[in-house]
Amino acid sequence: MPFILDTLTTPELPSPDCPRRARIQLDLLLLAIEALDLGGSEAMLSTARDLALDGVIKGRVNLWLLRSTNPMRRYSQRRPMSINEAKALVVIISNLSRRLTVLVRQLLLGAQQLRDRQLSFDHHLRLADYLNRFRTHFRARMNPRRAGVIAYSTDERLDELALQLLEQLLLCSGVLGTQRLWSSLFDGEVV
C-alpha cells in the first residue's frame, strides 16, 4: 500500500466498503475539478502517477469505474469502492485543489461580490464559465431519473451545488485538508 495513504486512518465502518455518501461526494468533487480545469481528468491521472498511487488507480478506465460507483451516475457501477481507493481519490482531490487554490479563491470572492451587489453570476466571466461547464458535465453524466439528480434539475440548483463544491474544494486544499476531507466522508457513518 502506498505510504501516503497511511496518513489517513481507516474508519471503523460497519461494512468494509465506502458508504454511499462518500462515493457521491468524491465523484462530485472530481467533477468540479474537471469543470475548473480543462485538463482536469488528465491531471488526476498524472497526480496519481506522481504520488505513486497508480497501484491503486490503475489508469483511465479504472478511474472511470471508480467514479462510476457514484449511484447518481448514468452508467453507475455496482462494484464497491474500497477504502484504499477512496483514500487515493481523497489524496488526489486535495492535491489538485491545492494547485487550484488561487482560482478557487478568486471565483468564491467574485461570487460573493456579485451576490452582495445582487448581480447574476454571468457578470464574472470565469465564474460563469465554471458554472456552465459544471452544469454540462453534470447533465451529461448523471442519470436524470434518479431522485438525487432530479433535485438538481434547474440551473439555479446546479449553480448552488457547483459553488458549494467550490467551497468544499477550498476547505480541503489546506495543510490538513486531506485529513479533513477524509474524516468528513464518514460523518455519521462510523460505529
Added chain:
Amino acid sequence: MTVKRQYTLPYCNLIVEGLNANANDPLSPLTVLMNAECQLPGATDASLTGGREFLDSLVAAVNHYGQQLLSGVSRPLAAPGTPPPMVDIKPGETSQQHHLVVRQQPLGSAPVDTEALPPLDIPLTTVQFYDLMEAVDQLLADTQTLPDLTARIQSVSRRLVKPAEPVAQRAAPAALGAAALAAAGLALFFVPPPEFEPTRPGQESDTPAETSGSSATGDSPLVVDPDAEGQEPETLDLAPDDAAANRDDADDDTASDSTDTNDDAADSADADAADETAATDNGSGDEDASTEVSTASTTPSLSLNDESDDDSPGTLPTQSATGSGDGLSPLEDTIAQGDRIRQLNDLLRGNIAERLEPLDADTELTYRVRLTANGDIVGYEPLNAASARWASDTPIPDLVSTFRGSPEQADFRVVLTENGVLQVSPWDGWPQ
C-alpha cells in the same frame, strides 16, 4: 526567551506568543503559551485574544465547523447544562455565511462573568472562514509551536447524528397505520361475524332420501361427491335428527330469500347470510367435483380420488343409485336380529378376505360398509383421507351391488391394518 509565531493569511492573522522549552536554544519549540491573538481583517476590527483556553476552544470550533461544511452533517449540540464554549462557529442564514461567536474578557477591564456579557458575533464569508481554519491548521501542523496541540479530526459517530427527519415525522406512518387498523377494527366490530357452516357430507347424503318429502327449493337430488368423501368423517357421527334439522333450516332460509328479495334493508342482512348458507349447501350439492376444489384442494387426495373414480366407475353410480351419497345415510331400517348380524359379519369378512390383495397403504384403513339383510353390499364410506385414497385398491368397491333386496340394512366396520390384517365388526357393536 519569549517567542512570537505568526500565521498570516489574507483574512486572518494568528499570533502566538510563548516561551521556549529551552531558554538557551532558540530552535527549541514553543511550549508555554502566554497569549494568542487572532485578527480578522475584513471581517472585524476587534482582535480576539486569550490564553490557552481560548486557543483550545478556537481549534475545536474550527475543527468541528470545517468538517460540518465538508460533510453537511451537523455535530450534535453539547449537552444542556454545560457552559457554552468560549469560541463557537455557527452557520449563517445562507450557505455562504458563517458566524464566529466569541465570549471573551474585554481587555483592560476588571474580570467579570463572561457568560453575562453579550457574545461577540463576527460574520464570516466562506473564504474568511477558510483563512481562519488554515491559520489554525498551520499552527496545528507546526511542530515548533505547541507540539502538544494537535488536530483531533474525527468523524461524527453514527449514534450522535440526528436523523434527517424529526421523530414525529418518522413516527407518522407508523401512527397512521395503527390508527387505520384501530378504525378498521372498530368498524368491523359492528359487523356480525359470517356464520360459517362447514359443508357436511353426511347432511348432503341425507337429501336424496328426504328430497321427495321435505325439499322446498325443488333442488334436484344431490349427486354424490366422491371428492368430499372422507374429508370430514367426524361429521358422519352427526345424529340423523340434527342433519335433518339443519337441512330444513337451510331450505327455509332459501325459501324466504327467494320471496323476500325485494324487502327492506333491515331484512337484507339476514337474507344475505341465509343466501350464503343456502348457496354453500346448494353449490356443494349441485356442482360436480371440479367446483369442489375449495374443500378438497388442500389435500393431495383430490387427483387420486379422480383416478380412483376412473378406475372403478362402479362406485359412483352405485352409491348414487343407493342414495348413500358421499357418506352413508343413517339407517332407516336396521336389522334387529343378532344372529343375522353375526352371519352378515362373517359373510362380509369372507367376501373381502377372498379378494383381498396386499396393499401399499402405510396406515390403517377404516371403512363403514352397509349390507342388506340378504348380504348385498349397498354402499361404503371411507372414514379418513387415507382410506379414501386407497379405497379403489381394496376389494370393497367391487363388492358393491346395485341390488336392493331388503329394506333392512346393517352397517359394519371394516378395518385393514397396515400389516394387512382384516377386521370386520358390526358398526354398533356386537349384538347381545
